Amino acid sequence: MPMTKAQLLAWIDKQNAVFLDKKEYLTDLDAAIGDADHGINMNRGFAKVMEKLPTVADKDLPAILKTVGMTLMSSVGGASGPLYGTFWMKGAMALDGKTEMTTADFKAFLEAAVGGIVQRGRPELGDKTMYDLWGPVLAAVKAADDTAPLAEVVAAALPVAEAALAATIPLQARKGRASYLGERSIGHPDPGATSSLYMLQTLREALDI
Amino acid sequence: MPMTKAQLLAWIDKQNAVFLDKKEYLTDLDAAIGDADHGINMNRGFAKVMEKLPTVADKDLPAILKTVGMTLMSSVGGASGPLYGTFWMKGAMALDGKTEMTTADFKAFLEAAVGGIVQRGRPELGDKTMYDLWGPVLAAVKAADDTAPLAEVVAAALPVAEAALAATIPLQARKGRASYLGERSIGHPDPGATSSLYMLQTLREALDI
Amino acid sequence: MKKLINNVEDVVQEQLQGMALAHPELTVKFDPCYVVRADAPVKGKVALVSGGGSGHEPMHGGFVGQGMLDGACPGAVFTSPTPDQMYECAKAVDGGAGVLFIVKNYTGDVMNFETAAELVAAEGIKVQNILIDDDVAVKNSLWTAGRRGVGTTVLAEKIVGAAAEAGYDLDQCADLCRKVNQYGRSFGVALTSCTVPAAGKPTFVLGEDEVEMGIGIHGEPGTHRMPIKSVDEMTAYAAAQIIDDPAYTRVVREWDGQGWADKTLTDAPFAKGDQVIAFVNSMGGTPVSELYAVYRKLDEVCKAKGLTIVRNLVGPYITSLEMQGFSITLLKADDEILKFWDAPAKTPGFVR
Amino acid sequence: MKKLINNVEDVVQEQLQGMALAHPELTVKFDPCYVVRADAPVKGKVALVSGGGSGHEPMHGGFVGQGMLDGACPGAVFTSPTPDQMYECAKAVDGGAGVLFIVKNYTGDVMNFETAAELVAAEGIKVQNILIDDDVAVKNSLWTAGRRGVGTTVLAEKIVGAAAEAGYDLDQCADLCRKVNQYGRSFGVALTSCTVPAAGKPTFVLGEDEVEMGIGIHGEPGTHRMPIKSVDEMTAYAAAQIIDDPAYTRVVREWDGQGWADKTLTDAPFAKGDQVIAFVNSMGGTPVSELYAVYRKLDEVCKAKGLTIVRNLVGPYITSLEMQGFSITLLKADDEILKFWDAPAKTPGFVR
Numbered sequence A, B: 001m002p003m004t005k006a007q008l009l010a011w012i013d014k015q016n017a018v019f020l021d022k023k024e025y026l027t028d029l030d031a032a033i034g035d036a037d038h039g040i041n042m043n044r045g046f047a048k049v050m051e052k053l054p055t056v057a058d059k060d061l062p063a064i065l066k067t068v069g070m071t072l073m074s075s076v077g078g079a080s081g082p083l084y085g086t087f088w089m090k091g092a093m094a095l096d097g098k099t100e101m102t103t104a105d106f107k108a109f110l111e112a113a114v115g116g117i118v119q120r121g122r123p124e125l126g127d128k129t130m131y132d133l134w135g136p137v138l139a140a141v142k143a144a145d146d147t148a149p150l151a152e153v154v155a156a157a158l159p160v161a162e163a164a165l166a167a168t169i170p171l172q173a174r175k176g177r178a179s180y181l182g183e184r185s186i187g188h189p190d191p192g193a194t195s196s197l198y199m200l201q202t203l204r205e206a207l208d209i
Numbered sequence C, D: 001m002k003k004l005i006n007n008v009e010d011v012v013q014e015q016l017q018g019m020a021l022a023h024p025e026l027t028v029k030f031d032p033c034y035v036v037r038a039d040a041p042v043k044g045k046v047a048l049v050s051g052g053g054s055g056h057e058p059m060h061g062g063f064v065g066q067g068m069l070d071g072a073c074p075g076a077v078f079t080s081p082t083p084d085q086m087y088e089c090a091k092a093v094d095g096g097a098g099v100l101f102i103v104k105n106y107t108g109d110v111m112n113f114e115t116a117a118e119l120v121a122a123e124g125i126k127v128q129n130i131l132i133d134d135d136v137a138v139k140n141s142l143w144t145a146g147r148r149g150v151g152t153t154v155l156a157e158k159i160v161g162a163a164a165e166a167g168y169d170l171d172q173c174a175d176l177c178r179k180v181n182q183y184g185r186s187f188g189v190a191l192t193s194c195t196v197p198a199a200g201k202p203t204f205v206l207g208e209d210e211v212e213m214g215i216g217i218h219g220e221p222g223t224h225r226m227p228i229k230s231v232d233e234m235t236a237y238a239a240a241q242i243i244d245d246p247a248y249t250r251v252v253r254e255w256d257g258q259g260w261a262d263k264t265l266t267d268a269p270f271a272k273g274d275q276v277i278a279f280v281n282s283m284g285g286t287p288v289s290e291l292y293a294v295y296r297k298l299d300e301v302c303k304a305k306g307l308t309i310v311r312n313l314v315g316p317y318i319t320s321l322e323m324q325g326f327s328i329t330l331l332k333a334d335d336e337i338l339k340f341w342d343a344p345a346k347t348p349g350f351v352r
């Protein structure tokens, strides 16, 4: 079954909820190896998204996704702002005119979205960034059968994402602010990879409704 | 017996010693109601006087006194610098050409010297300044017989000075930095009156040699 | 936290409102937030835009004005501004000759300004991004996000601002800005931490006799912590870090008109006989009197190493809120750089 | 005590050495110590000399240069300089039109400058002493040494400096300086203490949430201590102290050519409709960003009270070492004052 517009709106809504809930936790993660603002940034961004959403809720999927991207882009700031902004905007472009999202559509969406992160941030696997999560997740999603229901595909990607997040812990950061810490960045999960896991978890939940 | 040049030099020497010895005490007094520098100022000034003294030690009394005054003037700074500087310089002018100082000479010296303080600082009695000491002391000295030995005259003025210093304690300052404290200046002796008492005490000792 | 503020959420906005009231020669816009010359756009002149997190005042908003920036985009305290601010600001200042973004090398700033450049280019406005990455406390670019942009930013905004005023076109401005960046190196020392208003507590804690060496401008940890030494010793150390720094190579991304192109840049080390502009900066809480003690020793060290200080700047220009400490920037100065350094500037934070 | 210093005994001298190295347009002399324009004496121009304890930088040495002071005499930290410094400085800058001493009203400064004036007059040089006594935190002159000289000093040095440059004679300069002083009023607030290097410990101790209201510029106690409030509240309080201050009368001593003559001066209070120059000053450790929050509220208060701010100055100009805090100065501005306020100035600490 493809993702409906109601499910997409539920996904966005759940992300807003989780970033309010995890604001302090994400900020603490960022305090350890960054500048203690990632949770604040994500919370500010999704609060703004919720403000904007009513103006496009009756539009098609890409219009909604683009609004999410543009709003994150103009309200999150820092490194994660343009990364997530690009993620949603590039993803939107892959869904031209669609009103629901099949598994095949989701593959195209995610490939474009993750491509946006790579293009903007130029992370490599092992740099200890959100891409350390999205790289394996994208691979898992692309490997799925186009005929498999989207909910199943996302559910199957979740353990991959969890493992990927855990795998960032022993890494020494080579991108972003954490890289200035050198060896002191070892032993902490990456804040951006953590927020990315929340995005996938909330998608899984939204597809249940 | 008039004051000899040796005695004058001894007086200056003893003042240098006392202001080194009492540097911290005078500074503490000034910390209570001023800006915590009176002891430092006096010590710096007399150390400079000792440096300069050899160059005039063979001159007459007023030349020596003038050098003390000019040196204090240019090294003490703050309020006490010009006050004590004027004290010695005006005093010197009253002794034109003298090579020793009789009781009558001392009267003239002290009248001019204290006049210098009054002219410069315009203190009134009860303002809680060094003049609260020099006013009564000058009166006592002037009341002495011109034929009385100088040592006796000075000795007789000492209890007057001590009482005058004690009398500054309950006063509220109306001149200098201490005046900004208003009622909080009450209950402390005036630092300048204290240093002035040391000047008189060392004179008394110097006249013994 | 003792600061002259009302609510922590309103700090940046209220400070900008105060700045707008004090400086009618500037226009401050909110939502999105940017600062421009009141006479913008200046027709035919390349427009200079910079920006970054707030908390470094007078940089950047205080450098908007004749002879320096046309616009500045202030983010939240120590947080990069967003592309919409930069985009609107660029549109407001473009006088037809294009827009140069001067970007301090922090991942967030770089990505936001790159996004903005794409948006601006899509409007048919000529645009270029030049990075400032001059902090020698960051040793390599391979294992990090590269050197941070610090003191050289101020000098670049002054020098390239004057060149734009003198009629340089966008490529010439970009070339000059790149050169200034490649000629400039900085090192910073913190005596105390700073407190981000929203955080409410000091970013780090130093002992009563400790200093942090090699800090950036956001209270990031430096290279090491040590007991405070004399100003001569600390200055000599910082100056040596800069002067003895070897060649530095990294890849930067510049706009080639259509898309992004990688460029490998290598900065030569200082050499005996170089003329330099020396910039002694306060981190915000250190008064100018103490900076002159730094300058005194810096002059001696430069002489000993064969460098001649031909111009200088001493004061609080790129700060970290109320942090006590200083940074030193040395910029190799050729005739072109000196000419524009000496040119007039009329901004709230820098007047010549 | 965390400072950029070597030995406490050498602090002032080394800072001045650094300043001399950084500013070849100034000449710094030691023993006795003073700072003069390198092109002094300027023939035919009235020479302006000020001075006072060190620790208030950039004032006064930083205001030596074209359009402001001809010379400055720095004392030890927070201690008045001595007459020999002033005398030698005056002789070095007199260009035949006489010397104006601008003196902040502290007993020590007043007496040392009076002594200096006598010495200078004895050389046949025309001289005048004008007092600055603008601190409204000191309520009366009968029971105190009178109001302290604070922020108005900076404005007076700028305005009278420009007048001297424009050819005012000594009496005209003195009259203008006296007027500026009578038109100016200030009030200061400390968030933290400062530490005199020679003392090695803070002059006073404030709790983590306490501020001291009505402070001078030497860490003197103010009028009262209170828990820190919002910048709006503290600014409104300070502004009200200044704007609502009633007429102020005191006796000053000026030189009449032969000797000292007493003059009774009464300053009128501010009145609705007055145009003012607003000066928001950092005590040294407060960054300029926070000052703009003060300015924002000050503008509002002035408007509400019927005063129009027509010019402003925001920054660290008359400091107390590294003290955090601010002061506000309002100066009633007429055409003469505005003309000279707007005139050029080229000094290390003030450029226009």
Ligand SMILES: Nc1ncnc2c1ncn2[C@@H]1O[C@H](COP(=O)(O)OP(=O)(O)O)[C@@H](O)[C@H]1O
Residues within 6 Å of the ligand: A030, A034, A035, A037, A038, A041, A077, A078, A079, A080, A081, A083, A117, A120, A121, A122, A123, A128, A129, A130, A131, A175, A176, A177, A190, A191, A192, A193, C080, C107, C108
């Ligand atoms: N070059 C990069 N490529 C991909 N992700 C990055 C890059 N740099 C940083 N990130 C991600 O951004 C996260 C930090 O985001 P955030 O704290 O919001 O921004 P900032 O670092 O500017 O304060 C990091 O945890 C990391 O996942």
Ligand SMILES: Nc1ncnc2c1ncn2[C@@H]1O[C@H](COP(=O)(O)OP(=O)(O)O)[C@@H](O)[C@H]1O
Residues within 6 Å of the ligand: B030, B034, B035, B037, B038, B041, B077, B078, B079, B080, B081, B083, B117, B120, B121, B122, B123, B128, B129, B130, B131, B175, B176, B177, B190, B191, B192, B193, D080, D107, D108
């Ligand atoms: N107007 C004045 N007339 C006479 N003596 C004064 C006057 N003002 C201050 N003094 C004296 O000066 C002393 C303070 O001297 P000092 O601490 O060296 O200078 P400052 O007050 O400038 O720091 C006071 O204790 C007082 O005796």
Ligand SMILES: [Mg+2]
Residues within 6 Å of the ligand: A030, A034, A035, A036, A037, A038, A078
């Ligand atoms: Mg962060």
Ligand SMILES: [Mg+2]
Residues within 6 Å of the ligand: B030, B034, B035, B036, B037, B038, B078, B177
């Ligand atoms: Mg004192």
Ligand SMILES: [Mg+2]
Residues within 6 Å of the ligand: A035, A037, A078, A079, C078, C079, C080, C108
């Ligand atoms: Mg950040």
Ligand SMILES: [Mg+2]
Residues within 6 Å of the ligand: B035, B037, B078, B079, D078, D079, D080, D108
């Ligand atoms: Mg003193």
